[in-house]
Amino acid sequence: MEVSGAGGGGKAAGLDALVAAGARVPEWTVLGTEVFAEFLSAAGLSERFTAFVNAQDLGSALTAAADLRAAVTAVALPDGVRAAIDGAYARVGGTVAVRSSGVGEDGGADSFAGQFDSFLHVTGAEAVAERVRRCWASGFAERAVRYAFARDRPPITELAVVLQRFVAARASGVLFTVDPVSGDADRLVVSAVYGLGEGLVSGAVDADTAVIDPAGAVLELTIGAKEQEYLPGPGDGLVATDVDAERRAAPVLAAAELAELAGRGRELATALGGPQDIEWAIDADGLWFLQARPITTLGAIAGGSDQALDQGAGEHVPAGELRIWDNSNIIESFNGITSPLTFTVAAGIYGRVYRGYAKSLDVPEAQLRQLDSWTPYLLGRFNGRVYYNLLHWYRMVGIAPGYPLNRKVLEAALGVAEPLPDDIARTLRPFTFGSPLLRARSRLRTAVTYRRRLRDIDSMMAAFSAEFYRVYDRYEAVEYSDGAEAYAAYREVDRDLVERWGPMMVLDAVLLTLTGTMFLLTRLFLPRAPESLLLAVLGPGADVESAEPARAMTALAERAHADPAVAELVRGTDPALAYTALDEAGHRSFLREVDTYLDRYGYRSLDELKLEVPDLREDPSGLFVMLRSALGRIGADDTAVPGADTVDPDAYLDAHLRGLRRRIYDRVRTKTARCAAHRERLRFCRTRAFGMVKRMIRAMGRDLAARGVLDDFTDVFELTVDELCACYDSAPAPELRARIAARRIARTADAGLVAPARFETRGTDFTQAALAAQGWVPVADVPAAAPGDVLGGIPSAAGVVEGSAVVVDEPRDVAGGILVTYRTDPGWVAALPSASALVIERGSPLTHVAIVARELGVPTVVQVPGSTRRLRTGMRVRVDGTAGTVTVLADGGAESGA
Known part of the structure; x- marks a missing residue:
């Protein structure tokens, strides 16, 4: 063994350090950078080497590198160089590993991992000399040059080679x-x-x-x-x-x-x-x-690359500063383990959209710059799960006027089980000003702009819809055969839609204001009204666009029910095989109706905002899962308990409110309902946009797999959005496969943990042990609920139903039972006709599915802690959507293993 010094390169320096630390290292020696320099000079390659070193851009560097690499491989080894190689081999002897060791390789800033060649199990002087030459040549390989440019570093030009005794490892x-x-x-x-x-x-x-x-x-x-x-x-x-x-x-x-x-x-x-x-x-x-x-x-x-995947999305938080993480209704969009690509795309969009929202309200430029310290971090990801960075959402609500009222409505809209203490909530300002006068002037301008937006929200929605569908129609039907084409389309769509979406976030603020106003008017004008009245009057109307898939699914189920052969085939065939089975059985008329549904709603899916989940066009089995459930509901007995409190809002108002107060109430109610409908349309647009982006991402994934960058196209979902962009803007990170493998391993471990609904962190210096103390623990068996137990939640849709619980993580085989699930997303809407009632562990009465459930008359209770673990499929339960309770009844048993 010999100590290399600076001329031995990165691997030799690492071996030096290991030996100095007392590690057991196989015998080794090094051909230092001076040997390579002598080779270039004696072989007449100095001018070509200089041309490579002086290249200013990637294209010229690649051209010069290819020329030099070919020459290094082709020329004969000068006698002095060959003697140096033979001498080094003699010092180790036997079978060796021949490893590259460039100056800068294996460094603290850049690994250059896998960019240069190494060879194991090499025996004999001729073979060793040839492998040394190939290690030198690999310094000018395209992958190594692209890596350096992608990292904004000069390529490695000082090349050494380590010869190390080969270990025949078991x-x-x-x-x-x-x-x-x-x-x-x-x-x-x-x-x-x-x-x-x-x-x-x-x-x-x-x-x-x-x-x-x-x-x-x-x-x-x-x-x-x-x-x-x-x-x-x-x-x-x-x-x-x-x-x-x-x-x-x-x-x-x-x-x-x-x-x-x-x-x-x-x-x-x-x-x-x-x-x-x-x-x-x-x-x-x-x-x-x-x-x-x-x-x-x-x-x-530490700087926010992989930190964007976990523990606060990479936000720098001063030591000891509080952050509260709440999954509330974010799990309606991102349930369970969420891929790195979905999370980083979503987090980036949230940050840019809400900055655009503030800009549309005439927030001054100085204050907009302050937003950049927290709007990129509205979401966080812990152990694969997505959470609201809750304090920042309170800050966001403070951008518009009416914060004291709006924050209370925000808590209801997000489904936050534990309101933020007033002493904390009052301190959460979105930005600061240099003087009280500047603050007053800016807030007045924002208030005037906000009032104008509230007045013009209908025309804003119409203009947005027209522009959205112009972009959507342009890209939705494109079949991408080239990854670069899909990437270019993705970047353009991302810029265009995010820019247009920002101003429309005023709709959320307007709805918070109007909902809060309705709450105050109800308490003032109708102090004895049942709590369910407010939910009934807040609906967006029966014609809301987001209810269309549910109605279309019901119609499709009725069509299948009318043909016993079709119904039997749908019920008895694996959903993944149902389309083919229907075709082979000659039910082409029914398949045309299925195709019509797919044409209209094929961009949807369960977990439809998760990019990793294929849409119905790519995987139609999800449609047949929902169709089978809807079939089970047709002709089922009405299980509603007579006399259930299903408030008719118009009848109640006619009986209890008249005159000027009724006119005021109706005016605000009409505006609120219209804005709620606008919000549902906007969310429908969001679903369409994500469906469009899914197709682009899949085209890129298949392209990267075909190019050998990824092992499989699904690996694209294990990348962050920045890593994906780098694959097209510069060069893939050399450690990409290792990152993907590590993330897949972490995903398996994360899936075995309980994800608490809420927890806190302070600063960024916290450990897994600190998280475990707040509920991040391995999944443990939870005792089943006993007859007579009452699980409390929040009433969301009125009515009382008794029936058998069906605990599911996707809408399958409900067949008129009471659907019990941890959360829903908008993709569940089509399955609502199959359920007699809904019990949702997480969510809020203002979420997408809860709104549609009310429109369809499906009694619903949300925020029922522990319901998916304490209830079992087959249990007889009573759901009271008016009182917000789920009662376990004595008759009816649970299926084993459910």
């Missing part, structure tokens, strides 16, 4: 001394494969992954498929060999080996001065450390 892998995705220092991560590590670093082998805590205990262990292992071949190089089923299902490393790795890893991280990415191997002689480099992505996490 197991190998990578050790991260902190979690490389979240940056959590309490989680050390080990990836392990059988045989050599080539399969792991290339992504060809699905590795075991273990997460280990500071005490050495294994917190999580994911067993990879490990279908193959890479072993030394009969000559130079490696061969992939199948792993038998028994070894594939077993962990690569024993608990004692994991503990040893974890302990040594933490020691090395301390000795090397920070978190490390360490390559290791185990052979018959024990554990070896092959290389080490700083974990470069941690800087990006």
Whole structure:
């Protein structure tokens, strides 16, 4: 072994550090940068090298690099250079690994991981000399040049090569001394494969992954498929060999080996001065450390790259400053585990749209700049779940006039179970001013503009709809055959629609104001009115556009019910096969009606704002799931209890309110209903827009998979929007596959956690243990509710129904039962005709589905804590949508395992 010095490059420096820290490292030596410089000079390649170094743009750099790479590969090795290579090989001898070691490679800022070539299991002087030449040539490979330009760094031009004794490993892998995705220092991560590590670093082998805590205990262990292992071949190089089923299902490393790795890893991280990415191997002689480099992505996490995926969307929060996270009705849009792409697209849109909203209210430029410190962080993502950054939403409400009233309505609209204390709410200003006079002048201008928007909201909605459908009609029917074309369309649509959407957010503020006014008028004019009256009078009207899919689904179910053969086939066929089965059975008339539904509403889906969920056109099985449920409702007995309080708002008002007060009430009510209908239309436009973007994203995913950037097109959803854009604007990040793999592993672990409805953080320095103390714990069995138990919630749609509970995570096989679910999204609307009542654990009476449920007369209770865990499919329950209760009845049992 020899110490390299600066001329040995990044890998050699890492090996120096490992040896100095007392790590067990296989014998090695280095051909320093001076050997490569001598090669360029003696081979007559200096001018070509200078042309590459002086290239100012990516195109000219790629051209110069290709010319130089071809020459490096073709020219004969000068005698002095060959002697240096032979001498280095003699110092190690036997079978070696030949690894690139550029100056700047494996550094603290840029890893250049995978950009240069390395070769394992190389024997003999001729083979070693050829592999050294190929390592040099790889310094000018297109991927390495693009990586440097994408990172805004100069390409590496000082090239060294490490020769290291080859370890014939029975197991190998990578050790991260902190979690490389979240940056959590309490989680050390080990990836392990059988045989050599080539399969792991290339992504060809699905590795075991273990997460280990500071005490050495294994917190999580994911067993990879490990279908193959890479072993030394009969000559130079490696061969992939199948792993038998028994070894594939077993962990690569024993608990004692994991503990040893974890302990040594933490020691090395301390000795090397920070978190490390360490390559290791185990052979018959024990554990070896092959290389080490700083974990470069941690800087990006701290600066908001991967931090945009977890723990506050990358917002810098001063130490000790409070943040409150509430999932409220955000889960109507983003239920459960939400992909990185969906979250980062949504968070970016929210931030830009609400800045545009403030600008449309004539907020001064200085105050708009202040918004940039918090509007990008209206959402956060924790363990894969999306939350409102609640304090910022209160700030957002303060942009428009009427904050004291509007914030109370906001709490109802979001379904916030615990209102914010007044002493906190009063401090949440959206921006500050230099003097009271400036503040008064600005707020007066905003109030005048807001009043004008309130007056003109109908014409604003008409103009927006016309422009939206102009853009939508232009892009909706395009079949993208090229990823770059889809990307260009996505960027244009994103800019156009976000710019137009911002001013329309005044509609939410106007609806808050009007709803609050209706609440005050009801309390003032009708102090004895039942609580359900306000919900009844706030409806957008029976003709609201968002109810159309439900009505169309009911009509389709009635058409199927009229033909027993069709109905039987729909009920008895796997939804994924139903379309083909109907076609083969000759039911083409009915299929034409199905196609009509798909033409009109095919952009929809369950979880329709999640980009990873295919729409009905791509996967029509969702339509047949809902159709089967709607069929079950046709002809079912009416289970409503006689005498249920289903307030007729007009009859109640006729009986209790007359004269001037009635005229005032009706005027505000009409305006409120019209704005509620506008809001539903706007949300319908949002659904259409996301459906359009889904098709563009899928085209990009398939393009990137075809180009070899991704292993599968669905990997695109594991990228952030910035990472996706980089694939087209510059070059894919070299560690993209590793990030995707880490995120998929994290997704599996996240799915096993309970997601609390609300929790708090302070600053950014909090741990998983702190989150666990607030409810982020593994899913535990919750005892079922007993007969007589009453689960309380918020009344949302009046009526009383008794029936069998059907606990579902998607609208399937409800068949007239009482649908119990954690949350709904607008895609559930088509399934409402199949349910006799709704019980929703999270949400609010003002959410999309709750509004449509009232229009369709489906009794509904929302915000029923623990309902999906305490109720079981088959339980007999009574839902009182007027009182907001769910009572477990004595008759009727639960299905086992439900």
